[in-house]
Structures are given as structure tokens and as C-alpha cells.
Amino acid sequence: MPRFFQGPRCKNAIGLDGKIAVITGANTGIGKETARELSKRGAEVVLACRDLNKAEEAADEIAKETGNKVTTLKLNLASLKSIRAAAEELRARHPQIHILINNAGIMTCPQWKTDDGFEMQFGVNHLGSFLWTLLLIDNIKQAAPSRIVNLSSLAHTRGKIYFDDLMLAKNYTPVRAYCQSKLANVLFTQELARRLEGTGVSVFAVHPGAVQTELARHINESMNSCVDGTLHFVSRYVFKTPEMGAQTSIYCATEESLTELSGHYFSDCAKKKPAKQANDKKAAERLWKMSEELVGLNSFNNPSE
Secondary structure, eight states: OOOSOOOOOOOOOOOOTTOEEEEETTTSHHHHHHHHHHHHTTOEEEEEESOHHHHHHHHHHHHHHHOSOEEEEEOOTTOHHHHHHHHHHHHHHOSOOSEEEEOOOOOSOOSOBOTTSOBHHHIIIIIIHHHHHHHHHHHHHHTOSEEEEEEOOGGGGGOOOOTTOTTOSSSOOHHHHHHHHHHHHHHHHHHHHHHTTTTTEEEEEEEOOSBOSGGGGGHHHHSOHHHHHHHHHHHHHSSBOHHHHTHHHHHHHHOGGGGGGTTOEEETTEEEOOOGGGGOHHHHHHHHHHHHHHHTOOOOOOTTO
16 A cells, blocks of 8 residues: 655664664564664664563564564563663663663553653653663763664644643643653753763654554544544555654664764654754753652753753
8 A cells, every 4th residue: 555755764774783772662663663673783672662572572573584682671661660670670781782762652642640640641751761761871871872862753843841730630631741741852852962962972852753553542542533543544545654664763873974963853864953842951951850850860960060
């Protein structure tokens, strides 16, 4: 079936022999296709996933195809306890992590909460990845030059950080929560890049495009079957395949010319200008400090202090 708006492929042929690449949510969709390509390039890939059985199936499939080592790690981004345990195990396994791709996420779900009482989309898409990344940062620094890729979305352009009600307890809608979390991804990327200046670690935010994946599986519950049915019908003809949706993640993880562009936002394998609210340095700093408090982490260096 022909599709439109597939976007460009990552055309570089950079090999990753001897590199360790960690990808969250990599048992399906964009994450799985990203893992497949990085494994083809020679990396040892770690699939960090909530469902370990599905992760092991994906790891076996990719390893058989590429001939390279693919391992798994249980990670539930909706649980700070799980994140800390997974990070401790991964740090021991891999003293150096060359590529970290924060791919896992949840979209437009009902007003659910994480194990720690956070609004689910903000908790998983931002706070979970925030803590996960910072717990691994020393290993990533040890592997420099290294990369961190955070999957955001064009939805960030409709986002606002509700600093007085981050969990949207007073004003929840599935779309509002999703857009806030995706804006948080871009702000986190920019602030993390600032704090990592001079370390050899580059950080990028990525919009993969509209992709036909399982990400939209909660729309029927949070909205209605009509919206769900329409979206799935349109996606078959218009949306990117997971393979093409992975191309910008692969590009930002491998393209050597991007080293000096840390902190920037990418789409279709090119640097793009994010929304105005995504360039608010004060908002990025404020979000960082609030995120540290929420996840119980206060040890990351701020070069301005």
C-alpha cells in the first residue's frame, strides 16, 4: 500500500563496532527499527523495555538478522524504583554507554497516574526519562564522544508547561498532557546540553514524524472510537512506517557532523526551529529544578552555579 510523507533516510554509513547503544521502548515500533539499524552497524544494543518477554523476542529477532549481540533490560518508566534498579544494573553491565536513545513514551491516555503518583504522560515521557538519563550520565561521559537522543514530537508546538499544576490535576485533557510532556522533552534537551558543554556528550531532541505505531493505542479509551477509527484509517495511507520514523533518531545517533549542534531539535534528518516556548531558558531551568525535586535527585552539576 503506497504511503505519503515518508521523509528522507539517514544516508550515512557510519559503523558502530565496539559501541554500546541503549534504547528505551525498543521492542516495537520506532524503537525496534532504531535498534535493528544500530545493530546492523555493529553496535551492541540494549533494549530497555517494560515488557521483558516482548523485548527478548525482539532481541532474538534482531540478533539473528544482524549477527550482533542484542540484550534486554527490564525498565518501567512509570516507576522510579524500576528506573533506579535498571540504571544500577546497566551501569554495572556497561561502564561506557556511547548512545542513549530515550524512545519510550505514552500518548493521550486517560487520566492515569504512575506508581509514584505523577500524571502518567508527564511522569513517563519526561520525569522517567529525566531520571533514567541522569542516573546513566557518568557512563555516557566515560564513552565520550557520545550521544543522547530524546524523542519529542511536533506536538510540543502546542505545549505549555503548567508550572502551578504540572500533573494537570485541575485541568486535565489527554492532548494537553501529551503536548506538555513533549515540550518538556525539548526543554530538557536544551538544559541538559548546556550542562554537558565541554564533556563530549551531544544531546538532541527529535520529532520522528507522524508514524503508524502502537503509541496511539489509548485513544479509544481517552477520547472515542470515532477518533480512534479515523486516525487508524488515515495512518495507513499517510503516516510513516516505523522504519522511516526511526530515520531521524538514527541520524542524530550517528551523524558525525552534528557534534557542534548539541541541544538542537531535528526532524526529517535536519535541524529545525522548535516552537518559541521551547527556547525559553528560564523555563528550562525551572523545569529542571522542579524535576530534580520530584524524582529525588539533586546532584547534577550546573555550570552557572
